[in-house]
Amino acid sequence: MTRPFKTLDDMGDVAGKRVLVREDLNVPMAGGAVADDTRLRATLATVGELADRGAIVLVLAHFGRPKAPGPEFSLALVTKAYEQVLGRSVRFVDWGSAEAAIAMLSPGDIALLENTRFFPGEEKNDPQVVERFASLGELYVNDAFSAAHRAHASTEGLAHLLPAFAGRAMEAELDALAKALGSPEHPVAAVVGGAKVSSKLDVLRHLVAKVDHLIIGGGMANTFLAARGVNVGKSLCEHDLAPVADEIMAAAERAGCTVHLPYDVVVATEFRSDPPTRTVNVHEVAADEMILDVGPAAVEALGDVLKNCRTLVWNGPLGAFETTPFDRATVALARIAGALTVDGGLVSVAGGGDTVAALNHAGVADQFTFVSTAGGAFLEWMEGRELPGVAALTR
Ligand code: ADP
Ligand code: MG
Numbered sequence: 001m002t003r004p005f006k007t008l009d010d011m012g013d014v015a016g017k018r019v020l021v022r023e024d025l026n027v028p029m030a031g032g033a034v035a036d037d038t039r040l041r042a043t044l045a046t047v048g049e050l051a052d053r054g055a056i057v058l059v060l061a062h063f064g065r066p067k068a069p070g071p072e073f074s075l076a077l078v079t080k081a082y083e084q085v086l087g088r089s090v091r092f093v094d095w096g097s098a099e100a101a102i103a104m105l106s107p108g109d110i111a112l113l114e115n116t117r118f119f120p121g122e123e124k125n126d127p128q129v130v131e132r133f134a135s136l137g138e139l140y141v142n143d144a145f146s147a148a149h150r151a152h153a154s155t156e157g158l159a160h161l162l163p164a165f166a167g168r169a170m171e172a173e174l175d176a177l178a179k180a181l182g183s184p185e186h187p188v189a190a191v192v193g194g195a196k197v198s199s200k201l202d203v204l205r206h207l208v209a210k211v212d213h214l215i216i217g218g219g220m221a222n223t224f225l226a227a228r229g230v231n232v233g234k235s236l237c238e239h240d241l242a243p244v245a246d247e248i249m250a251a252a253e254r255a256g257c258t259v260h261l262p263y264d265v266v267v268a269t270e271f272r273s274d275p276p277t278r279t280v281n282v283h284e285v286a287a288d289e290m291i292l293d294v295g296p297a298a299v300e301a302l303g304d305v306l307k308n309c310r311t312l313v314w315n316g317p318l319g320a321f322e323t324t325p326f327d328r329a330t331v332a333l334a335r336i337a338g339a340l341t342v343d344g345g346l347v348s349v350a351g352g353g354d355t356v357a358a359l360n361h362a363g364v365a366d367q368f369t370f371v372s373t374a375g376g377a378f379l380e381w382m383e384g385r386e387l388p389g390v391a392a393l394t395r
């Protein structure tokens with residue numbers, strides 16, 4: 001596979017070289033301890049490989065949103081958990097004594113540098129901060145896709161001053177995204193769900209020009225249904241966006257993209273766990289009812305659509321999946337997609353905070369080809385935007 005960026009395979013002999021590795025270590029904390037080490041684990045491939053190859057590994061990361069340096073934003077809080085995840089010792093390095101501490105390191109050592117955001121110029125991509133970081137290393141690896149939508153000193157600027165490479169996690173993410181929307185095998189389906197159309201307008205506009213089938217679910221579907229004259233009762237709905245929904249439908253038609261809206265839905269008059277529900281045609285929603293999930297007949301039809309597709313991108317649940325029984329459509333369609341992927345007929349890529357939670361809830365996250373945990377960066381990619389951190393690697 002030829003890639004528009006260099007990877008660890010292109011670095012040559014790194015033994016004894018100081019390699020700055022940008023990772024995402026912005027883990028959630030609870031009571032002073034790391035509450036979820038998923039992000040720490042995601043760095044293991046790159047950091048482990050470089051250490052094994054004899055590099056002096058200097059990990060760069062931000063932690064929280066500090067207005068000024070303070071102990072509650074220090075990456076020292078993460079060092080112990082990071083050592084446990086890596087199964088190797090990690091030397092925490094404060095900015096005040098960074099040069100001296102780094103000079104003491106040996107090939108194969110791993111250092112965790114203090115929060116990059118302790119420099120006010122980090123988020124401004126200030127050339128002086130870029131130079132300060134660059135002076136500490138000889139090579140630069142960006143392994144933090146989730147921070148690649150930001151042009152910061154440690155995510156973008158460094159790639160201009162040092163030879164730059166994508167880390168293993170970044171490489172896997174970019175490969176998966178290229179397969180899904182870069183040069184995908186057709187037919188391509190996109191599932192876009194979630195709460196609001198307004199948060200995903202640019203995603204929808206980009207996808208209609210790219211995919212063969214656009215499946216709209218969740219609260220967003222209500223706005224599209226209302227724009228077509230359907231009475232959606234008390235459903236979550238952005239009535240003022242009817243013209244935008246019409247514009248997206250028209251753009252889809254011009255591009256030969258089939259838009260799938262649900263024709264049966266699950267409704268309730270109260271939004272809570274296990275309320276009385278009705279499954280009805282979209283034209284039978286009563287004035288006091290809310291649409292909270294896509295109906296089973298629509299899910300079956302959508303499953304048939306997926307069976308004829310080679311590629312799927314998915315962002316956003318089909319219903320209010322956190323509340324039973326409104327998880328049913330999301331779970332059912334996710335299981336169909338997972339099974340088609342395991343059978344080898346479908347490349348499936350999904351992302352988004354709630355989408356990842358929904359796929360985990362359905363028990364199919366590991367059946368998908370790739371599940372991105374990158375949140376904002378994943379959505380910007382779905383909007384077709386160039387991510388500065390990735391662009392800097394592909395120059
Ligand atoms: P993601 O984080 O994956 O991008 P979103 O944040 O856009 O997804 O949307 C997820 C939210 O949308 C969930 O909290 C879910 O409950 C809500 N949602 C989905 N369908 C409906 C609906 N019909 N009515 C109300 N909320 C819905
Ligand atoms: Mg969300």
